[in-house]
């Protein structure tokens with residue numbers, strides 16, 4: 182089942198405090214989703230969790246600058262709205278919470294689904310002038326030259 186549907190997008194539009202088209206807005210979320218689904222084919226990540234991560238991990242940002250609590254806030258939001266919008270199992274929700282809470286802390290070790298979420302986000306750093314460093318990525322799939330280049334080109338759009 183497709184996880185990101187018009188009802189959820191409308192919720193995000195109403196909820197998101199920053200520029201919808203900005204560096205932490207919907208175009209970024211769409212690229213993170215695409216990155217994550219490609220990576221998931223190789224990492225064995227739970228694709229449902231990856232898709233929802235893409236469209237929630239920055240949804241609680243209150244600033245496009247430093248906002249160290251936005252990950253934990255996104256994790257809490259995920260727990261609040263799961264039954265309304267996603268119907269994840271408790272195991273999936275736990276993975277989503279871990280992925281959201283830790284996504285901006287720079288960690289590189291976690292389970293496959295969480296690492297795939299983090300890499301999907303980091304592969305989109307070109308939009309803020311940062312070329313992803315393979316040493317800061319979690320998975321072999323993300324460190325492949327072809328993946329790095331594909332995601333980097335898209336991140337500059």
Ligand SMILES: [Fe+2]
Pocket residue numbers: 209213238239302
């Ligand atoms: Fe992000």
